[in-house]
Amino acid sequence: MDLSGADILDGGKAVRLRWSNGSAARFHAIWLRDNALDEATRDPGNGQRLISLADIPRDVAVERAEVGDASCTIGFSGGHETVFPSDWLFDKSYDRPDETRIWPEEVNLWQNGHAVHGDDLKSLRSDDRARRDWLAAVARDGVATVSGLEATSGSLEDVVRLFGHIRETNYGRWFEVRSEVNPSNLAYTNLGLQAHTDNPYRDPVPGLQILACLENTVEGGESAVVDGFAAAETLRREDPEGFEVLAAHPARFEYAGSSGVRLSAKRPIIERGPDGEVLAIRFNNRSMAAVTGVPFDAMDRWYAALRRLGEIIDAPASQVSFRLAPGEAFIVDNTRVLHARTAFSSSGSRWLQGCYADKDGLLSTLAALEAT
Numbered sequence: 001m002d003l004s005g006a007d008i009l010d011g012g013k014a015v016r017l018r019w020s021n022g023s024a025a026r027f028h029a030i031w032l033r034d035n036a037l038d039e040a041t042r043d044p045g046n047g048q049r050l051i052s053l054a055d056i057p058r059d060v061a062v063e064r065a066e067v068g069d070a071s072c073t074i075g076f077s078g079g080h081e082t083v084f085p086s087d088w089l090f091d092k093s094y095d096r097p098d099e100t101r102i103w104p105e106e107v108n109l110w111q112n113g114h115a116v117h118g119d120d121l122k123s124l125r126s127d128d129r130a131r132r133d134w135l136a137a138v139a140r141d142g143v144a145t146v147s148g149l150e151a152t153s154g155s156l157e158d159v160v161r162l163f164g165h166i167r168e169t170n171y172g173r174w175f176e177v178r179s180e181v182n183p184s185n186l187a188y189t190n191l192g193l194q195a196h197t198d199n200p201y202r203d204p205v206p207g208l209q210i211l212a213c214l215e216n217t218v219e220g221g222e223s224a225v226v227d228g229f230a231a232a233e234t235l236r237r238e239d240p241e242g243f244e245v246l247a248a249h250p251a252r253f254e255y256a257g258s259s260g261v262r263l264s265a266k267r268p269i270i271e272r273g274p275d276g277e278v279l280a281i282r283f284n285n286r287s288m289a290a291v292t293g294v295p296f297d298a299m300d301r302w303y304a305a306l307r308r309l310g311e312i313i314d315a316p317a318s319q320v321s322f323r324l325a326p327g328e329a330f331i332v333d334n335t336r337v338l339h340a341r342t343a344f345s346s347s348g349s350r351w352l353q354g355c356y357a358d359k360d361g362l363l364s365t366l367a368a369l370e371a372t
Contacts, residue, residue: 012061118145164361207359212329221344228281242305
């Protein structure tokens with residue numbers, strides 16, 4: 001988008017830029033100098049900043065601002081000059097009314113009836129457009145499925161290779177989800193599991209979880225996913241004070257099911273960033289320890305809100321259910337989407353393998369594909 005004009009404000013402490021669509025935005029001189037794109041400020045190969053804030057005079061000012069050819073040339077006191085593309089400045093504008101965004105702009109909140117995006121592993125390996133769309137679905141919806149895996153141990157690594165690397169934990173590179181004698185985790189039984197996020201006792205939690213099916217001849221054992229952001233939004237609309245109390249005070253989560261392992265983390269059920277935007281949901285009743293971070297006067301309110309959030313999560317209206325067949329897998333954003341399963345019979349065989357990965361690898365691969 002082309003610029004139509006520029007005005008120097010407050011003796012050069014800021015600049016107001018105007019675009020051809022009628023919009024305008026102000027930029028501080030210090031911000032413009034710090035974010036200059038020229039080779040003296042940023043490495044032309046990797047884009048990393050070559051200067052520190054200490055290299056910029058405290059009283060830096062804009063002395064010249066000229067618009068032309070879809071760009072703006074800025075001349076600073078001290079003689080430095082740089083050129084900004086007009087589209088870049090429009091995208092990076094921070095001059096807007098104060099507003100609190102609850103949910104990240106790119107996410108799509110969903111409930112029962114949501115069509116989970118899926119594709120075949122062969123297509124995802126060979127077609128960059130298909131892989132981009134699949135990764136975009138994970139970023140947008142927090143969940144996607146993939147078919148066409150080999151129904152053999154370790155094949156779930158093929159899913160992770162689409163975007164990144166396995167995050168190894170005390171459970172290993174991957175873990176077996178099937179009934180065990182004396183299980184170290186309730187996931188390794190044939191019991192039903194309430195919808196939950198995994199490993200809330202880690203700091204940080206694994207950003208992504210993949211579950212792949214190798215065998216499934218049991219009765220029951222259906223999988224389900226729940227959008228934790230959508231559940232929290234339902235709570236926020238019903239009970240703003242309940243939403244607030246779950247976001248304002250930390251829960252505690254612990255795991256000590258394996259010899260030599262004692263994991264613990266203290267984080268709120270609803271985690272927000274400094275700007276108020278929700279970053280993550282942690283919901284796992286099996287792993288929640290005694291809560292000590294909630295004041296006495298707020299504890300009743302905290303438990304009431306947690307109970308209501310659990311009711312929303314458990315409601316059929318919140319859940320999308322499916323049955324995995326051998327060679328099928330699904331991936332969830334473990335900071336947002338909860339997964340569950342129904343109980344299953346002791347006859348037959350249900351064998352899933354799971355692993356974790358970091359979300360930054362997926363988002364990086366997606367961004368690279370979108371830039372091509």
